[in-house]
Amino acid sequence: MIKEFKEFISRGNVMDMAVGVILAAAFKAIIDSLVADIITPLLNVFLEDVDFQDWVIKAGPVEFGIGNFINQVISFLVIALVLFFIIKAMNKARSLKGTKEEVAEEATTKVCPYCKSEIDIEATRCPHCTSSLE
Structure with missing residues (x-):
């Protein structure tokens, strides 16, 4: 069973997936910074200095961080948009590659x-x- 596990781990697909997860974590940090340091301040210009982090709903002793949730939704939308453009570009490149005449x-x-x-x-x-x- 250990031998099978070693074979599974040493496959290229698993290593590619591991690299993808590491890159995704680094990409998430960049997107979080983009949302917190650029997009949220831009939204605050239009919303008259409203800080999303201050948006909290209190229900007794429990606080719900609605503002943090809004920041996470914005992060998700930015990541989805960037991935959409990357996949679209890859599909376009793949279709251009397939149009070359075969010898x-x-x-x-x-x-x-x-x-x-x-x-x-x-x-x-x-x-x-x-x-x-x-």
Whole structure:
């Protein structure tokens, strides 16, 4: 069982996924900073210096951080928008790659007209039925 686990871990897909998770964590930190340091202050200009972090609903001793939730929703929307543009660009690049004309490969075999076997293109006699070929 340990051997199978080692094989699973050493597969390329698992390593690619691990790299993706690490990059996603770093990307999340960048997006959080973008929302907290740029987008929220811009929204505050239009909302007359309202700080989302101050938006709290109190129900007895419990406080609900509605402002923090709004910041997280904005972060999610920014991440979704960026991923949408990345995936769209990748799909466009993939479609452009597929439109290149494929070069036709030269034939290396031919079919014997007598026994219908596939033979080398330069053969003058069929190795299967020994017929002379033109």
